[in-house]
Amino acid sequence: MHDITHRNRAESPSSKTLFKATAIALVVGAGLLVTTVLPAEYGIDPTGVGGYLGLTQLNAIAPQETAEPVEDPMISDAQLASLLNPVWKSSAPLRNDTLTITLGPNEGAEIKAQMQEGDRFMFKWEAQGPVNFDMHGERPNAGDEFTSYWTGRNKTNANGAFQAPFEGVHGWYxxxxxxxxxxxxxxxxxxxxxxxxx
Known part of the structure; x- marks a missing residue:
C-alpha cells in the first residue's frame, strides 16, 4: 500500500485534465444517446444512424395488447369457488388400508386397488431394502397389456397421490x-x- 500523505502533487491530474476528461465523457454519452438509445427505445432518429444500424426496428415491434381492465378487480368467494370447483364427489367409500408383502431374493409381487375412472387415493410405501418398482394400471380384460405411470430402481420408499385415468386395477409391482x-x-x-x- 502507498501512503498518500506524502504523494507528489505533480503526479495528480490537473483541473484542466479532469475538465477535459469530463467533457469528452459527456460528448460520447450524448452521441450514444442520439445515435443508439433514442432510435432503439423511442423510435426517434435525428441523425439517421439508428435506421442505418437497424435500431429503429427494435422500437417498431408493436406492444402486446393487454386485457381490458376489470371494473371490479375483487372476485367474490362464491365466484372463485364456482371457477375452481373445489369439491370432488365420489360414490366409492373412503378407505384406509395397509398391506405388507415380503419379497424373497430375486422375487416380485404386486398390490393393486380396484378403481373406477376418476377414483383417487394418496399413498406411501416403504421397503426394508432397495427394490425396483413399477406403478401401473390395467383395464378390465386387458390380458398382459398395462399402462405404466411411474418406475424406479433401487428405491426404499415412495409417496404421492393418484387418480385413476380409467376403470380397472391400479397399483405397484x-x-x-x-x-x-x-x-x-x-x-x-x-x-x-x-x-x-x-
Whole structure:
C-alpha cells in the first residue's frame, strides 16, 4: 500500500485534465444517446444512424395488447369457488388400508386397488431394502397389456397421490434383486373399491 500523505502533487491530474476528461465523457454519452438509445427505445432518429444500424426496428415491434381492465378487480368467494370447483364427489367409500408383502431374493409381487375412472387415493410405501418398482394400471380384460405411470430402481420408499385415468386395477409391482428378503408396506387413503395382493 502507498501512503498518500506524502504523494507528489505533480503526479495528480490537473483541473484542466479532469475538465477535459469530463467533457469528452459527456460528448460520447450524448452521441450514444442520439445515435443508439433514442432510435432503439423511442423510435426517434435525428441523425439517421439508428435506421442505418437497424435500431429503429427494435422500437417498431408493436406492444402486446393487454386485457381490458376489470371494473371490479375483487372476485367474490362464491365466484372463485364456482371457477375452481373445489369439491370432488365420489360414490366409492373412503378407505384406509395397509398391506405388507415380503419379497424373497430375486422375487416380485404386486398390490393393486380396484378403481373406477376418476377414483383417487394418496399413498406411501416403504421397503426394508432397495427394490425396483413399477406403478401401473390395467383395464378390465386387458390380458398382459398395462399402462405404466411411474418406475424406479433401487428405491426404499415412495409417496404421492393418484387418480385413476380409467376403470380397472391400479397399483405397484416390486422386485427384490438383492440376496436377502425385503418387506414392503403400503398405506393408502382414498376412494376406491378395495386394495389387495396378487
Amino acid at each position: 416390486w422386485h427384490n434383486g438383492g440376496a436377502q428378503p425385503v418387506t414392503v408396506t403400503v398405506t393408502t387413503t382414498g376412494f376406491y373399491e378395495k386394495l389387495y395382493k396378487l
